[in-house]
Amino acid sequence: MRLSHYFLPTLKENPGEAQIVSHRLMLRTGMIFQASSGIYAWLPMGRRVLRKIEQIVREEQDRAGAQEILMPTIQSADLWRESGRYDAYGEEMLRIADRHEREMLYSPTAEELVTDIARKHIKSYRDVPKMMYQIQWKFRDEIRPRFGVMRGREFLMKDCYSFDLDYEGALVSYRKMLEAYIKTFSRMGLTAIPVKADSGAIGGDLSQEFQVLAATGESLIFYDRALDEIVRQGGVVDVDRLMSLYAAEEGLHDPHICKVPQDQLKTARGIEVGHIFYFATKYSDPFKASVVGKNGESITLHMGSYGIGVSRLVGALIEANHDENGIIWPEAVAPFTVGLLNLKPGDGKCDALCEDIYHKLLTQKVEVLYDDRNERAGAKFANMDLIGLPWQIRVGARTLETGKIEIKYRRTGEIQELSLESALNYLKERVGA
Amino acid sequence: MRLSHYFLPTLKENPGEAQIVSHRLMLRTGMIFQASSGIYAWLPMGRRVLRKIEQIVREEQDRAGAQEILMPTIQSADLWRESGRYDAYGEEMLRIADRHEREMLYSPTAEELVTDIARKHIKSYRDVPKMMYQIQWKFRDEIRPRFGVMRGREFLMKDCYSFDLDYEGALVSYRKMLEAYIKTFSRMGLTAIPVKADSGAIGGDLSQEFQVLAATGESLIFYDRALDEIVRQGGVVDVDRLMSLYAAEEGLHDPHICKVPQDQLKTARGIEVGHIFYFATKYSDPFKASVVGKNGESITLHMGSYGIGVSRLVGALIEANHDENGIIWPEAVAPFTVGLLNLKPGDGKCDALCEDIYHKLLTQKVEVLYDDRNERAGAKFANMDLIGLPWQIRVGARTLETGKIEIKYRRTGEIQELSLESALNYLKERVGA
Incomplete structure (x- = not known):
C-alpha cells in the first residue's frame, strides 16, 4: 500500500479527550473515528489490526474444535425473559421496540439465543460435546463510556458456548478453551495471565479471567511467577500445571489461602481481555435444553461460555506495546x-x-x-x-x-x-x- | 470436518413457512436458524458460505483500490437529521433511545457517517480520489419480512463510497466499481446483469442494479444478449462496451428507446444483488464535505455508493443453483x-x-x-x-x-x-x- 493513497488520517496533536495511551494513539494514528459516545468507526489501519486479531482468534477456536456460527445482533426480549435476564440486566441493555411494537434488544452476549438453538437442534447424547462460537458486535449501554475501544458501547466480541452431558464433559471443554486462550494471546505477543474470577451476573463456579499485563492495567493481580513462562511460550500447554498455579485479582486474593512463597508471588497490573466459565445448567434448566441419553433418559445439558474482547484487545495490545514515540506492534497483529x-x-x-x-x-x-x-x-x-x-x-x-x-x-x-x-x-x- | 462432529441440523421435511426454494433449502440443510421474524442465526455451514462470499467481495474491492473500514451499526439520529433522512426514512428505520434518551438508530446504510468521516479527514484535493468500503450488518425493519435471507430485517451488506473532485473523477470510480462487480459475481459462478436502475430514495443519475439470473427472480429484465458473455467470463472487462449495451428492468424498459434488434433482446427473471450509483453532492452539500483545491478554492466532493447484498447473495446463489434434490454449490462458494x-x-x-x-x-x-x-x-x-x-x-x-x-x-x-x-x-x- 502506498501511503499517498492510503486513508491514514494521523493527527499532529494529542487529542484532548483521550485519557489513556491506547485511546490517544488510536486517534492519533487514524485507526478509529469517534462516531458517538463510546461508538467508533474503524478506519483502514484499525480495520486491518482488528482483522488480524479476529483471524488468530478464529484459528485457535477452530483448532480447539469449536465451530463458527453467527447470531444476530437484534434479538427478541421474549427469549431473554425465559432466563430472567431481561429484567435483571438493567440499563446496560439497549432495548428497542420494532415497528410492530415488539420488544427487542441489542445482544450484549448470547447465552439465551445459543441455548434456544441447542434445545431445538441438539437432541441426542450423540450430538454432544459441541462448542460453537461467533465473532460478532455486541452492545452494552455503559453509563460513562471511556478509554476508547477499551470501554466502548458497541464492541466486537468472540463468544463461544459449550454443551456437554455432565460436569466431567464440561470440564474437558473448559480445559480445551483454556488452552486455546493461552495459544491465542501468546500468538499475539501478549502475556495474559488466567486468574480466578468472580462469576458475576452469569453465575457458576469454574471461572477464570485473562489479564494482559500492562503497567496501565485497571486491575491488580497476584500470581505465581511460574505462570509467566507457561503463558508466554504458548506451544504445548500443560493444562494441569496451569490450573494448579495460583492467580487472583485483588478483590479475590486471600493471603491466608495463597500458598505461593513470597519471593515467587508476582504482583502486576492487568487488563481483562477474556473470560471463561462453566455455569452448569443455569440456562439449560429454564430453557429445557436437554438431550435423550443412551437409555432414553432426559439429560439437561451442561454449558460453559468463553469470551474474548476482540476490539478491546486492540487497545490492550497498544497499552502493552508502546513507547513515547508511538505504537510498537507485535508482528502477528501489525497492520x-x-x-x-x-x-x-x-x-x-x-x-x-x-x-x-x-x-x-x-x-x-x-x-x-x-x-x-x-x-x-x-x-x-x-x-x-x-x-x-x-x-x-x-x-x-x-x-x-x-x-x-x-x-x-x-x-x-x-x-x-x-x-x-x-x-x-x-x-x-x-x-x- | 467429520460429519459426526459437525453441527449440521438438517431437516427431513420441508419447512412449511418457507415459500421459496432458497429459504426452504437453507432451513433444510441447517444453514440458518430463525431467531425472530426476518432475523436469522447462521449455523456452521451457512457461516462458511457467508465467509467465502465475504472474502471474494473483499478481494475484488481491494483490487479496485477501495480500502476496508468498519462503521458502527448504532448511529446517532443527529447525523441523519443533517441529510434529512431521519424523517424521510419512515418506519423501515429501527429507531432506538439509549439510556440517556439520546435518539439513535440501527444503520440501514451509511452515507451519512462516511460523509461525516470524509468532511473531518479528507481536506485536500491531494487526498482524493478515495474509495472506502465495509462489510457490516444492517437493519431495515421490513413490514413483512419473508423469503428467508432474501428479504430479512438484519442483513449483511458490503457498502462502498467514493469521493472525487468532480463528475469526471466520480465516473472513473464508478467504472472501477462496475468492473469489480462483474468480477465479483463472475467468480461466484453467477450471471449478474447490470441493468439501468431507478435511483430510488438516495437520488442521482448514473445508476445500475445487478440482477442475478434465476427462474425464480422477482424482477423481469430486458437486455442485449451480448451482455451475457461479458458478465460470465469476468476476466478483462470491456467497460465501454458494457456500458453501451442495453439492459433495463421491466418498469424502466421502453421498447421505443430500446434499439436492440428483437432477436438479440433477451428477457429473463432476475434477483437484485447489487446496486451502484453516483449521486453527485447530495450528501456532501448538506454536510459541507469539501476539500481545498490547487488554488485554495473550496471544492465540494462528488460521491457515489456501491452496495452488494452479501447475505442475500447466499439466497440468490441457491435460487440460481439447485435441482429437485438440493443445492448445487458453485465451487468458489461451496462450504x-x-x-x-x-x-x-x-x-x-x-x-x-x-x-x-x-x-x-x-x-x-x-x-x-x-x-x-x-x-x-x-x-x-x-x-x-x-x-x-x-x-x-x-x-x-x-x-x-x-x-x-x-x-x-x-x-x-x-x-x-x-x-x-x-x-x-x-x-x-x-x-x-
Missing part, C-alpha cells in the same frame, strides 16, 4: 510488517530503487506500507515510529552513494546497514514471508 | 469442496481407507466433509445431494473388491470409477488444490 521510507521523493534514482524494493516485498508477500509522500525525512521517521510497524526500510541519499539501505527494528530501535539483497534476505528470515 | 462418503461405516477396511483419503485430502488443502456417520448408504447419498457439495467421493463394498472409488460431480450427476490415486489426481487438477 503492515514493513514500512518503506523514501527519503528523497522526486529523485528519479531513489524513486526507482524504492519502487523496486516495494515490488520485491510484495512479490515475497510481505505486507508493506510505502511512504512515497513528498515529506521531510524527519516527519517520515516520526510518523513511522508513531504507527509502529515492526520493521522500517529507509532509502535515501546515503543509499544511492553506498548501495546500502537502513533497516530499523522498531521494538529495539536497532538500525542495521545492509545491501539491498542482504536486507531482503534478512527480512525474509525474520518475517518468515 | 466444502468434497464430500467423502463412507458407505460401510464400522467395517475396519473401509474405515481405514476413508481415513486415509480424508487425511490425504486435508494434506492437499482440499476442504472436505467426511460422512463417517453410522447411516444407510441411501440416506448418505440423499443428504450429500441435498447439501450440494461440488464433488462426492464414495467408498464402499465395491471399492474394497475392485480398488476403485466413485467420484460424483454434483452439477451433472456424472459418476466416474477411478483408482484412488487417479481420483486424487483428478480432483487435484479440477479443484486446483
